[in-house]
Structure formats: C-alpha cells, structure tokens
Amino acid sequence: MVKTVGIIGAGPSGLVAAKCFLKDAPAGTFRVTIFDAQGRIGGLWPAQKDEAGGLVHPLMVANQSKHTVQFSDLAWGPNEAQLPRAWQVGQYLERYRDRYCRDADIHLHSRVEKATPVPSVSDDGTPCNTWHLEVRSSDGEIQNHHFDHLVVASGFFGRPAIPPLRVNETDIPVIHSSSYRDLGSLLAKTNGKGRKILVVGGQMSGVEIAGTIATHLSSAAHSPSQSEIPNIKDYSIHHVIQHPVWVMPLHLTPNPSSSAPVFVPLDLSSYNLNNRPSPLSNTQGHISPEVARKFHTAYQTAAGTDQSIFSPDLAIKGLMQDDPPYLAVSDTYLDFVRSGLITVSYGKLDSLSGTTATILPTNHEIPDLAAVVLATGFDAASSLSFLPPSIQQTLSLAPPTSPSAPPALAFHSTHHPSLPTLGFVGFYRSPYWGVMEMQARLLQTLWSPSPPPSLQAAIDADTSLQRTLSLRSDPRASQFPMGDYLYLMQDFASALGLQLRPPPGETPGLPPSGRGMDVVTPARYPSENIDAEQEAEVSESLRQTHETLVAGLGGGKFVARAVFRSLLGEWRLERRIVSKLPSHPSGTFSGTARFLLREGTADGREGGGEMGMEYLYVEDGEFRADSGLVFRATRRYVYRYDEGADRLSVWFVRTDEQKRADYLFHEVEFDVPPKEDGGRGWTAKSGHLCVDDYYDVKYEFRFEAVNLREWRCAYSVEGPKKDYTIDGTYKR
Incomplete structure (x- = not known):
C-alpha cells in the first residue's frame, strides 16, 4: 500500500x-x-x-x-x-x-x-x-x-534571533545581519550621524558580515566613481565579540610548512580522510582542555600564525588555548583588522543611547555610531x-x-x-x-x-x-x-x-608522508541501486573533485588567488633602480605600497561577465638618487584576479584619472611545479612588449602557511631609450 x-x-x-x-x-x-x-x-x-x-x-x-x-x-x-x-x-x-x-x-x-x-x-x-x-x-x-x-x-x-537590548532615545538603524544588503540602505536614515558601524557577534556570521561591510566601505572609498555617501572614507567598523575566534581563508594549504604551499578549497582540505586516524571518532561535543589545545595547535599550523600579526586583539595563545576553539571563514576580515578599518573589542552589547553603545562587563562606551548590525544567529x-x-x-x-x-x-x-x-x-x-x-x-x-x-x-x-x-x-x-x-x-x-x-584516481603526494588527499564529498556515498542517469552524475562529481585536487596539489591552481587575497593592506617597499642611461637616474626608493580593495571595474576590459574584485595599488615614498637628489615619488596600478582563468594581472592607470585602469601591463604566470629553493617560495614571470620597450618581469612570493610573508618584483626594461632594472621587496 x-x-x-x-x-x-x-x-x-x-x-x-x-x-x-x-x-x-x-x-x-x-x-x-x-x-x-x-x-x-x-x-x-x-x-x-x-x-x-x-x-x-x-x-x-x-x-x-x-x-x-x-x-x-x-x-x-x-x-x-x-x-x-x-x-x-x-x-x-x-x-x-x-x-x-x-x-x-x-x-x-x-x-x-x-x-x-x-x-x-x-x-x-x-x-x-x-x-x-x-x-x-x-x-x-x-x-x-x-x-x-x-x-x-x-x-x-x-527567524533572526534578536538579543534583549536597552534602547534610549536613538534613531540610528539597528538591523540583523541577514537583512544587510548594501551601504546605501544601511546608512540611508542616519542623517549624517556617526561614522562607526557596530557589528555584534563573533561567530561565523559576525566575521563574515564585518568583512563584507568592510569590503563595501573600501570599495566605495576607492572606486573611480564618487560615493553617494558623503565622507565615506571616515567610516569604519567596530566589531564586538565575546571570545577569540580563528579566521580561515576560503582556501587552505595541506603543506603549511612550505614557503611555496599549494592550495585547495577550505572544505576539501578539512574533509581529507588521510588526516584522520581510522576508524573515525566524533571530534565534536564536549571539548576537554587537552583536546582544545590540539585543535588550537592544528588551526595555528593551518594559519601559520596565532593571529597576532594582524592585531594583538585577535591573538589566540596562552590560557586561551584551553578553551574550546571557534572558527570563522573570511578572505578579508583579518587584513581589514590589520589595516584599522575594523576594530575589535570583547564584551556583550548591553544598551544603545543616542549614538553610543555600552558594552558589558566593562561598561565600555563606543561613541559616534552610524548603525548597528546584529550577527546574533537564528x-x-x-x-x-x-x-x-x-x-x-x-x-x-x-x-x-x-x-x-x-x-x-x-x-x-x-x-x-x-x-x-x-x-x-x-x-x-x-x-x-x-x-x-x-x-x-x-x-x-x-x-x-x-x-x-x-x-x-x-x-x-x-x-x-x-x-x-x-x-x-x-x-x-x-x-x-x-x-x-x-x-x-x-x-x-x-x-x-x-x-x-573510491576516488577516480590518486592525487599528488604531500610531505612528509608522501600521501595524497582522500577527500569525502557527498558523491563518495551514492545511494544503492542508482540508475544510469544518477551514476553519470556521481561519476561527474567525483571527476570534478579529483580534477580540482590534482590541479591544486600539482598544477598550482589557486596560488594566484592566494596571492591576490594576501596582498590586501599596506606593505613596506624597498626598491633599487639601476639604469645604464643618464636620462633615467639610478637610486633607491623607500616607502609604502597599499592595496585598496574594491569591486571590479570595466575599464580596459573587453567583453562582460563577472569582474570580481580588484585592487587600486598606491605606492608612496622617497626616491634617493645616487647623485644625491631626493624627491617624493608615487605610482599607481590596478591589480586584478580573474577567477575563471585563475590569473593575476597588473594594469596601468590613466594619467588623467588615476583611479581608473588604462591598459594591461602584464599577466603573472606562475612556475609549476614551484621552484622552491631554500625558502624562495613561489616564482612567477611575465614578459611583454610595451610600444618599443620590452619588459621582463620576475616575481617571488614567500608564504607563511596561507599568508604572504614577503614578496619580490624585479624587472628589466630594454628599448631604444630605456635600459634599466628594478628590484623591489615588499614586507608587512
């Protein structure tokens, strides 16, 4: 029946x-x-x-x-x-x-x-x-x-869970994170009051929404078109959390000890059976201090840091590692904290009066608020x-x-x-x-x-x-x-x-064991008695996962993305210029290089499609010529990442509008397999003719697990009126 x-x-x-x-x-x-x-x-x-x-x-x-x-x-x-x-x-x-x-x-x-x-x-x-x-x-x-x-x-x-909140004479917007769509709608009713966006909640959604809003602020401040929000560069985010949290990027490396690590999507790295003893036991539930320390050690190894390199307020060390760990995912959050666009403090939102929030248990006050976003779950x-x-x-x-x-x-x-x-x-x-x-x-x-x-x-x-x-x-x-x-x-x-x-094939081995990855996805557990149509879908899913793993572990896929993600923020730049022609003086440049994240722009591109994100690159500092002449120097580029092609590119900016890309400088081609030599890291190259001048570009990218530690860009230029080399080193 x-x-x-x-x-x-x-x-x-x-x-x-x-x-x-x-x-x-x-x-x-x-x-x-x-x-x-x-x-x-x-x-x-x-x-x-x-x-x-x-x-x-x-x-x-x-x-x-x-x-x-x-x-x-x-x-x-x-x-x-x-x-x-x-x-x-x-x-x-x-x-x-x-x-x-x-x-x-x-x-x-x-x-x-x-x-x-x-x-x-x-x-x-x-x-x-x-x-x-x-x-x-x-x-x-x-x-x-x-x-x-x-x-x-x-x-x-x-439905959104809204915690009890004492409110007194305030008209600033208070919304749940699930309602956030854009800066314009969030700040439309502020009437110019306040310059801080308060984000409350430190688990997955809190970190994600803080990183998202910071990305929108950065894009509005650095895009070629003027923002509809007055004084957009004055806005920042204050993030209130109750406990420290590990923040991982969307791609991890299974060989974090290498300065030229390979990368795969976060979940594929996490669901690798070869990293777990057999038979499997449940690692979640009650977490003892001993187990907590093991988790914290694993997360620190994966991240390559206790997070103090981003801010002392994010560091997870000492007695903190006795407590059960919390994990969040964001490609931008940590570097926006490092840059100062996001400020972090610990506590619990108690009340809101005017444009000031009070945080317990310290009764610390956060003034000058423009809006409050509650990432408080469901x-x-x-x-x-x-x-x-x-x-x-x-x-x-x-x-x-x-x-x-x-x-x-x-x-x-x-x-x-x-x-x-x-x-x-x-x-x-x-x-x-x-x-x-x-x-x-x-x-x-x-x-x-x-x-x-x-x-x-x-x-x-x-x-x-x-x-x-x-x-x-x-x-x-x-x-x-x-x-x-x-x-x-x-x-x-x-x-x-x-x-x-079983997976459809082996993946490249990883040190120190030499074993590949054995990743569990839903397609690894198909139902019994599936028909031919279902079997074809299972096989295709398994093939795609295997292809992604092989491309990541042996083909250098996602390295360009990892480099692009890690560029966000400010770097110290030291550059040496050696010219063989008197028209181009030799000397040394010292200063900063800032990678300012924004929504992708159409300038210089052909065709449509998804434009993703890009950076406006701004360097500023002092050039000291070997002749003794000293002057301020600056230059700009636009850096882009094409997700479909997994390619990083650098573009010249227009001379009349220096926030706009003009034409392609070069595309970065990574050497595969990585030519790691004594911690040299990933190497890459590019070569192209620009009018009558040929640019031969060399890169080195040294990682500390998932984050760039330092990188180098050197190129030589030869042409009818140019003959010089440039060698620049970027460090945090």
Whole structure:
C-alpha cells in the first residue's frame, strides 16, 4: 500500500527528502507532497541575482565549495565557480527539483499553520500517529491535508534571533545581519550621524558580515566613481565579540610548512580522510582542555600564525588555548583588522543611547555610531511553531536564552523515538549537504517496509538525544556540537549499509608522508541501486573533485588567488633602480605600497561577465638618487584576479584619472611545479612588449602557511631609450 509523506519546506532539506522517498525507495512505495510558505523553492537560497527580502544576500559567496554544496547525484557544471554565489546555489536547487522531484506535488505560497498528530495503528498493529495539516494558501484559505508520515524540513534558520537590548532615545538603524544588503540602505536614515558601524557577534556570521561591510566601505572609498555617501572614507567598523575566534581563508594549504604551499578549497582540505586516524571518532561535543589545545595547535599550523600579526586583539595563545576553539571563514576580515578599518573589542552589547553603545562587563562606551548590525544567529524553535505544545515539549525545544540550540532528536537529529512517523531533515547546525542527504535517506529507509538490521542496531545504540540535551548546559561544548562532518557521514553510511565510493584516481603526494588527499564529498556515498542517469552524475562529481585536487596539489591552481587575497593592506617597499642611461637616474626608493580593495571595474576590459574584485595599488615614498637628489615619488596600478582563468594581472592607470585602469601591463604566470629553493617560495614571470620597450618581469612570493610573508618584483626594461632594472621587496 502506498504511504503518503508530507514535507514541510522546499529548501535543500525538503527537496533531498522528496528525492529519497521518490527515487531511493521501490517505485510506488511513497507519494510525496511538499509545502512551502514562499513563492519559490530553495529555502534560504535565492535563484536570481536581484532577489530581495530573503535571509541570504543573492551575491553572498558560499563558504564551502561546490564539491560539498551539492547532493550525491547531481553534479555542478564543470565551468561553474568553485565557490558558488547564493543565487547559483538556488539555480542548482531548481535543477535538482526538475531532475528528481517531478513526481512530488509541490504547493508554494502554502504555509503550514498546524500539524496535528492523529492516533492510528501501523500495518503491524503498533499504535502510531498519522498527521493532519492545516495549510493557509496565498488567498488566505485553509486547506486540510492528511499524511501517514511527516517530514519537517523547515530549516534550522527560522527567524533572526534578536538579543534583549536597552534602547534610549536613538534613531540610528539597528538591523540583523541577514537583512544587510548594501551601504546605501544601511546608512540611508542616519542623517549624517556617526561614522562607526557596530557589528555584534563573533561567530561565523559576525566575521563574515564585518568583512563584507568592510569590503563595501573600501570599495566605495576607492572606486573611480564618487560615493553617494558623503565622507565615506571616515567610516569604519567596530566589531564586538565575546571570545577569540580563528579566521580561515576560503582556501587552505595541506603543506603549511612550505614557503611555496599549494592550495585547495577550505572544505576539501578539512574533509581529507588521510588526516584522520581510522576508524573515525566524533571530534565534536564536549571539548576537554587537552583536546582544545590540539585543535588550537592544528588551526595555528593551518594559519601559520596565532593571529597576532594582524592585531594583538585577535591573538589566540596562552590560557586561551584551553578553551574550546571557534572558527570563522573570511578572505578579508583579518587584513581589514590589520589595516584599522575594523576594530575589535570583547564584551556583550548591553544598551544603545543616542549614538553610543555600552558594552558589558566593562561598561565600555563606543561613541559616534552610524548603525548597528546584529550577527546574533537564528531562532530554530520558530521553524517548529506549527507543532502542538505537547510535541514541542517532547522535543525539548531550546529556551529563549539559547534559541539556536537544536531540538532533542535521535540519530543525529532525524527523529524522536516516541514519534515514529515524524522525521526531521536539515535540523543540523552547519547543515553541510551530505549530512542532509544522509538524514533523508535514513528516514526513507526507516519508514520503508523492510529496513535493514544494521539500521535498527544503529538506532538502538544511538545516544544523540541524551547527548544533545547534556551539551546545552555544557560550558565546554564545541562550536558545532552535533558532530563532525566526516564522522557523521561515516556513521550514517554504516547504519544504512552504504559503501564509500573510491576516488577516480590518486592525487599528488604531500610531505612528509608522501600521501595524497582522500577527500569525502557527498558523491563518495551514492545511494544503492542508482540508475544510469544518477551514476553519470556521481561519476561527474567525483571527476570534478579529483580534477580540482590534482590541479591544486600539482598544477598550482589557486596560488594566484592566494596571492591576490594576501596582498590586501599596506606593505613596506624597498626598491633599487639601476639604469645604464643618464636620462633615467639610478637610486633607491623607500616607502609604502597599499592595496585598496574594491569591486571590479570595466575599464580596459573587453567583453562582460563577472569582474570580481580588484585592487587600486598606491605606492608612496622617497626616491634617493645616487647623485644625491631626493624627491617624493608615487605610482599607481590596478591589480586584478580573474577567477575563471585563475590569473593575476597588473594594469596601468590613466594619467588623467588615476583611479581608473588604462591598459594591461602584464599577466603573472606562475612556475609549476614551484621552484622552491631554500625558502624562495613561489616564482612567477611575465614578459611583454610595451610600444618599443620590452619588459621582463620576475616575481617571488614567500608564504607563511596561507599568508604572504614577503614578496619580490624585479624587472628589466630594454628599448631604444630605456635600459634599466628594478628590484623591489615588499614586507608587512
């Protein structure tokens, strides 16, 4: 007999649940209906660049690569960005729906207002519940639906969590980080009051939004066109956090001890089985001081610093390393702190009076505020408001003092033993897509007529529910207490009898062991009995991941990106010029070089497409000629990174408008494999003819793990009227 399944939510969790019931189970086992209050599928993920009003900015870059932000049986396009933007994720979900959810009955503009259990009896005579749903349509009418099983996929991010805040006579804007879109809308109602943007919250979203707003401030201040915001260069960010946090870039290196490290996306480096002892154990949950120190050591090794090189306020050392570590991801945050655009202090926002905030426990005051952005997380309980109070109590929903805590559920947040026909997908903090797919598979298998014995044995041995409750009050609970990704994927696979698919080939070996990388992605755990169409998608996903690893580990891919990221901010520059012609004096330049981040500009480019980010390069200092003549000297360029081509380029600026690029100076070609020689680092070159003069350019880039320590640019110029060499060294 066909069983009916109602799914609340048409985001990634709801769609993958529908696919598992429709494709993984024998045909005709389940009939699926999906409800979503929005007028589109995708949940948090918009599908259009210009979509407004959601909790995620359409242009936000995912902090996981496309190899992780995917389901096992739908590959991304081979030429799509390694780090997709939110709107591209939304379009991926639309393709997933079209491929695998065509047989689902999808009701959009349909808000589930009540889900009521109805006492019933299962096929084997066991008492259970069916589910009666009251659904309000867009025209306000209530429709009634009845299902044998109910899947809650309404999302961990229910609504923004706003902490209590004492407010006194202030009219400056106070918004949640999920509402931020641009500087213009944030500062539109300030009436010129204040010059500081206060960001509150130091976990993932706090670091990301502070880095994003700083990028927007930098771009507005240094773009060729004048900003619509008066005195834009006077604005800065004050970031209030409660504890230190490790900030990692979007690409990490698996050989951080090398001065010429290779790079791969952050998640591929993190999900490398060759870095973990076998069998896997859960590294998350209660974190003892000993375990905390191991994590901190690993993060410091990955970063190459305790973060004091960016600011003493960000340093993580001494007794701090006894506390559970916190991790965030941003390519810009640390260097904006180093540059002074972001100031960091510790505490908790207590009150706001006029344009001044008070921070506890020190009662420190932060004056001159223009706006406040609260990166304070989300309330998961609001996503379950349609359940009756008795069931909410059974699920031990978190109290208002801890709104982001997950409900108390068994086997990694999939179900509650006393509610056998109710399931959950996506109620997992940091819901990497592979875990969502595993949760959906578990429910489909559990509700199928003949679940395997391995599943019941795993459920009987599971302690997730009790563990979730105990960690709520544990002061040493980890940042992501529900479990680490590799362990969760393995534990689900073991319960479901799924095998880890081998990668399609070996990757280049890494010192000191000489082993390559064995990276877990969703495609490594395909469902059983997949059809030819699904098999082709699995194979393509595995091929793309393998190709990315080989290109990164052996082909130098992402090095140009790592260099570009690390240039942000100010450098000390020493340059020696030796000329063989009296018309060009020899001498020494000493000064600074600033790389000012901004949105990519169209100047000098051919064609359209994504322009990414670029730097306005400004050097300023003193030139001391060998003849004794001394004068101030300055020059400007524009540095660009082309993500599609993975290429760094340098452009001349116009003489009349020195914020605008004019024409290409040269493209930087990295030597592969890296010619590392006694700490020399990555080397690169370029050569080109400029009118009658030939420029032969040489670079050296020395890294300390993921960050440039110093770099060198030397070039010789020969032509009818030029014959000189320039050798410049840049240090922080």
